[in-house]
Ligand SMILES: O=C[C@H](O)[C@@H](O)CC(=O)C(=O)O
């Protein structure tokens with residue numbers, strides 16, 4: 001499992017574009033027929049993708065975890081951003097259509113991923129943090145999620161926030177996970193931006209057309225930089241960093257957090273005029 005070493009807020013100020021990408025962007029995760037994982041030395045996050053085609057894929061236990069199985073001391077959020085598929089956790093099968101989500105609790109021994117059809121493979125996005133307790137493995141279907149509507153077309157940020165793993169939904173130890181879908185004509189997310197020093201956040205952009213990109217903004221409000229992000233790529237946001245983006249075309253993204261608390265609204269709000 002490759003390690004992604006994030007930079008601190010001091011080194012960040014003098015980094016080149018390549019250095020910023022190296023430290024805050026996880027790419028080449030969604031590979032057909034493969035399960036890829038990246039360990040991030042920030043809140044001990046593991047991100048990855050399982051894209052099963054003909055054969056099912058099993059969640060490995062990388063040596064770096066020094067564990068008997070992946071979820072021995074961890075919890076795992078799974079969001080399908082591809083075709084229909086099946087996630088099996090210790091013999092229980094969960095059929096996941098696009099945007100359905102599964103939480104595999106600490107102690108889950110065997111997790112496997114399969115696509116219904118290799119022509120339209122499922123794309124299971126994986127986000128994991130250490131867990132101090134066992135919460136039950138559970139699934140939530142996209143159709144059963146009640147979104148919160150934010151923004152407006154006039155400000156190009158009309159969007160729906162779907163919370164899947166959170167204090168009022170599937171319960172977990174520290175993982176908070178959901179996704180945001182932009183309304184047609186709106187391309188901005190999380191603007192005005194915020195930080196939350198108590199939690200780091202991970203944005204995985206999906207449904208970004210091949211010829212399009214999302215310009216993901218990061219950094220302290222007074223010294224922002226951007227990452228140019230393609231489909232299924234992941235931007236890492238330390239607690240000191242804003243996380244916002246604008247697409248050259250509409251897109252969706254999965255947000256996930258780990259840290260001190262799980263209160264979704266624990267954000268330190270910034271105004272657009274604060275940004276430099
Ligand atoms: O801390 C919460 C996260 O940054 C996201 O949920 C924000 C978001 O999805 C949005 O505004 O579109």
Ligand SMILES: [Zn+2]
Pocket residue numbers: 194195196201243267
């Ligand atoms: Zn946030």
